[in-house]
Amino acid sequence: MKLFPLIKFSWLKAILPHGLFARSFLILVTPILLIQVILAFVFFDNHWNRITDRLAYAVAGEVAVMVDLMENPDAKVEFFVEALQALNSEHLELNMQFRAGASLGEEQEAFSGWGIFVGDALLREINARIKSPHRVLINMQNKEVMIKVAVKGGVLFVDIPLRRLFSSTAYIFLLWMGGVSIVLLIVAVLFMRNQIRPIKRLAVAADWFGKGRDVSFFKVSGSKEVRLAAQSFLDMKERINKQVQQRTSMLAGVSHDLRTPLTRMKLQLEMMGQDKDILAMKADLNDMERMIDAYLQFARGEGDEETQDTDLVLLLSRCAETNSKKNFKVDIQTEGENFVVPLRAFAFERCITNVLSNAKRFSNEVEITMKRRGNTVEIHIDDNGEGIPEAEREEVFKPFYRGDKSRNTSSGSVGLGLNIAQDIILSHGGDIHLNESPQGGLRVTIELPV
Structure with missing residues (x-):
């Protein structure tokens, strides 16, 4: 008894790429992305957030000191504002302004982008140190932070540059990590393409050889x-x-x-x-x-015989003209255009002649229909004879097989015609099969790769 049920991953095979290059690229990209995600998570969680909290802690402490001084009953607000404004602008990059009789207003604290991390950290520290009503506003376009605190007699406005709360190491780290990963991926892609190119050439050579074409180019x-x-x-x-x-x-x-x-x-x-x-x-x-x-x-x-580009329309017309007799008619119909196919012309003509000779013994009319379907040319040869029983349609391609039960040679058939035709078609990488013809006789279907 199995402890764990067998998990089927058929759905995973459906979405995964099928090419060797794509799969190799996926194998390289997946660990790099995982490493980047893990490093980014560790960086933001431990390093960047910690630095942001400490910067926010310092700024909140400075603002809290100013608020405590101004809340002192014995303090002279105007004196402290002028003194603190001079000191803060020179040493702490704080622009401080006191507006007597002002209010905090209705603006709500809303942060976006990177301001979410900075704003949350600063607001958390200010809430812990300043009990007076306050607002924290961040302008990401001007890269400024405004802190408004309700104090005795009015509102204290403090403008702080965003760089005091934001560490640029996040940008630098992400840029370096992304840039290095992109460079490594480009190098890996170029290397993989050079490794996969010989495999593609081997596949093309095997395909051409199976179609009877010259593969002398392959090294x-x-x-x-x-x-x-x-x-x-x-x-x-x-x-x-x-x-x-x-x-x-x-x-x-x-x-x-x-x-x-x-x-x-x-x-x-x-x-x-x-x-x-x-x-x-x-x-x-x-x-x-x-x-x-x-x-x-x-x-x-x-x-x-060498393979060469051959116009099938001309070849079939020549075969039809050669085999047409007084009591045997051959018609040709084409659907579409561009029927130039690389093949061995004399061998293929022999194949068509064998098929027509076989039809000539059992019918008096043959219709040849040719059409192109994607990268394949289909040729249908239909006669109006008696046809071949379905059980014998595969047998007739065997050497020396004759469909007549007496197996005599009075019909002129040796039993190699269709076998030769099949041999020629298969050597071109195509296929040949038999079906029932719409005319009531036999349909010979030939499929050739373009």
Whole structure:
């Protein structure tokens, strides 16, 4: 039995940034902000508030002395006012004025900004030392504090500069703390960008390689761990390319070697007459030759053709014109513009031709619709044939799979057409899948990244 229930933080994952740079920046900023908050709290609570209290204590004591002297029954107010005014202005920076017969007025003590801390501290000390009615007013614009105290015969006005109650160390401390933190963050951001840049280049190279594009621009760089991952990617790329080349060479070699005995057999059959058995053998040889051609086509699907920017509208129009026959019609419709996509033009044309050839055997009309959706180009190829059962739509992409139950080759299909098409689309980083067509037949959907 667990002592503590498992706490789920799925909500936290939703609000946290997903990028490596943003997360690294958050890791750096969070402790700095926490340290600044803690230091600011300690500074204001222990240092700045204590200094403010002591400054307020001194000012309140000076004002209390003046009030006590003026409240003395034997004191001559006019003499004390003149004497204290001269001494205070010269030594204590207090501007003192006595107004006979005046009143405190209706002004209420209200502090704002930094004046809240200063005003509260001063008012607290004056309340403790002066029992006579009084008011404390702070003018933050003029940086002055006015203390009004009701004394014998009138009101004592005392003007004090705010600097006697306010310590500038708060500003200096906050400026230094904020300035140093900003400088450190800028240095950290520049350093993180240099560390993350090789990772982004690796991600771009992997994406381009998956789409069959040239990645010769990619070089190993960055920290030790990133360089290790980059070198592993390059090694993997070389192994994949070598394996593909070996497979292509093997299939091409085997198919080429099989052509020689087939050609010899065809010549011998041509010289043996035209009876029933000879015709059957010729049909078998033609089927074998057709399968070999399909193997060669499959092998060429991973050739050394370079990727280049290709206008899909022109390419599809060429395929439609080539495959259109008297009893087979191909229409093209486009939605939007800018259908220039980096791809291997001959390989992609072979893919479209295979799809159209497959549709040609089962329908008499095909409609090609192309539209752009964000960074993806969608191509829908709809025919009006019988379609393919949903259970077989994934199976038809397997090599040598034919949908007809008898699995004979009378239809001219070897079972590699859609497999070659899928192989070409996947090598471009796209996807191909089958659905039911609005025309009642089969819809082949091709998605290509731009």
